[in-house]
Amino acid sequence: MLSYRHAFHAGNHADVLKHFITIQLLNYMGQKDAPFTYIDTHAGAGLYALDTGYAAKNAEYENGIAKLWEKKDLPAALVEYVDLIKELNPSGKLRYYPGSPYCAEHVMRLEDRLRLFELHPSDIKILHENMRKRELHQAEQGQKARGKRVMVMAGDGFEGLKALLPPQQRRALVLIDPPYEDKRDYKRVKDTLADSLQRFSAGTYAVWYPVLQRQESREFARKLSQLPVDSWLSVTLSISQAMPDGFGLHSSGMFIINPPWTMEAMLKEVMPYLVKTLGNDSAAKFTLESGQGAAPIGRKPVRPKTA
Numbered sequence: 001m002l003s004y005r006h007a008f009h010a011g012n013h014a015d016v017l018k019h020f021i022t023i024q025l026l027n028y029m030g031q032k033d034a035p036f037t038y039i040d041t042h043a044g045a046g047l048y049a050l051d052t053g054y055a056a057k058n059a060e061y062e063n064g065i066a067k068l069w070e071k072k073d074l075p076a077a078l079v080e081y082v083d084l085i086k087e088l089n090p091s092g093k094l095r096y097y098p099g100s101p102y103c104a105e106h107v108m109r110l111e112d113r114l115r116l117f118e119l120h121p122s123d124i125k126i127l128h129e130n131m132r133k134r135e136l137h138q139a140e141q142g143q144k145a146r147g148k149r150v151m152v153m154a155g156d157g158f159e160g161l162k163a164l165l166p167p168q169q170r171r172a173l174v175l176i177d178p179p180y181e182d183k184r185d186y187k188r189v190k191d192t193l194a195d196s197l198q199r200f201s202a203g204t205y206a207v208w209y210p211v212l213q214r215q216e217s218r219e220f221a222r223k224l225s226q227l228p229v230d231s232w233l234s235v236t237l238s239i240s241q242a243m244p245d246g247f248g249l250h251s252s253g254m255f256i257i258n259p260p261w262t263m264e265a266m267l268k269e270v271m272p273y274l275v276k277t278l279g280n281d282s283a284a285k286f287t288l289e290s291g292q293g294a295a296p297i298g299r300k301p302v303r304p305k306t307a
Contacts, residue, residue: 008058008060009058009060009249010048010050010060010061010097010099011048011050011060011061011064011065011066011097012060012061012063012064012065012249013063013064013237013239013252013274013278014064014208014210014237014249014252015061015064015065015097016064016065016068016081016237016274016278017208017235017237017252017253017254017274018100018177018208018252018254019081019098019100019103020077020078020081020270021206021235021254021256021263021267022100022103022104022173022175022206023077023080023081023084023103023107024077024260024263024266025173025204025206025256025259025260025263026038026103026104026107026108026173027080027107028260028262028263029112029171029173029204030107030108030109030112032171034169034171035109035111035112035113035169035171036112036113036167036169036171036172036173037112037113037114037115037164037167037168037169037171037172037173038104038108038112038113038114038115038172038173038174038175039115039117039157039161039164039172039173039174039175040100040101040104040114040115040116040117040157040175041117041157041158041160041161041174041175041176041177041178041192042117042118042119042157042176042177042178042179043099043100043101043116043117043118043123043127043152043157044099044100044101044118044123044127045099045118045123045126045127045130046098046099046101046102046116046126046127046130046131047088047096047097047098047099047102047126047130048096048097048098048099049095049096050094050095050096050097051095061094061097063239063278063280064278065082065085065094065097066094067277067278068082068277068278069082069094071277074273075269075270075273077266077269077270078270078273078274080107081103084098084103084106084107085097085098087106088102100175100177101114101116101127101130101131102130102134104175105131105134105150110149112149113149113150113151113167113169114149114150114151115151115153115160115164116131116150116151116152116153117153117154117155117156117157117160117161118152118153118154118157119154119155119156119157121154124152124154127152128152131150131152135150157176157178158178158188158192161174161192161196162195162196162199165196165199165200165203166199166200166203167200167203170202171202171203172200172203172204173203173204173205173206174196174203174204174205174206175206175208176189176192176193176205176206176207176208177207177208177209180209180210180212180217183214183216186209186216186217186220187216189207189209189220189224190223190224190227193205193207193224193227193257194227197227197228197229197257201229201230202258203257203258204256204257204258204259204260205256205257205258206254206255206256206257207224207254207255207256207257208252208253208254209221209252209253209254209255210249210251210252210253211236211238211250211251211252211253212249213242220255221234221236221253221255221289224255224257225255225289225291227257229257229258229292230258230292231257231258231259231290231291231292232255232256232257232258232259232290232291232292233255233256233259233263233264233267233288233289233290234253234254234255234256234287234288234289234290235253235254235256235267235271235286235287235288235289236251236252236253236254236286236287237251237252237253237271237274237275237278237286238250238251238283238284238285238286239251239275239278239279239280239284240279240280240281240283240284241281241282241283242283250283253287259290264288264290267288268288271286271288272286274286
């Protein structure tokens, strides 16, 4: 299904959750000297204009990044995220919003690698162009040429991921965030993770997903928690009550396999702030759980902890 365009939703509350967490994961990976690979299975266009085209149609960013734009009391993890976006908007007016590829490229080091997959024929062209413009801008600033550090690939990220695991550096962060318009995406994510863990169990895997009324969505995190992993962390953000007809995205989540040990404490600080700032009614809330997956033989699974 190729009707989905992320530009409609650029900068909304779900993007805030996904991108600030992704930046924190990348920063943690960068604390070690050894290089690593970032793999984005559904990269989108990489950069979005908020005041024109698809993004302006529903202006979903008004319930997301726009509410953080002028805040002076941001927690540290959100400061870095918002500052990155402000660098994209030097005029001070919020006009452009970065997708996950741009966020990753911005915070990663010269020696790290980015592998970006996109299947949509229009978005892959825009992604190529946006990453090319980013490279030209860096050259104009006198920065060293980055060669094949960034590779943009047209194709199915679920399938493409297989050829990249295990990575040469034996360190990787994988972001998986399909549209979920096709309910089979839920099973594909779980199957992809199961296969990826067999190929590279030490990787960090971050899965974004919508929290919807449909059964596949409600049971998704529970099913992922049953995978054979050392540790997992699940966080959701709801900004309002669900609509009676079940339409509209009021809540989303991130499920992280092999998260940094610092991630849970950081989320305990940031998530209440996001609920307070992005929430639209009394139903606004967050959930935070952590635990171990289906334990290998000889080890007992740990019961989830709920914040």
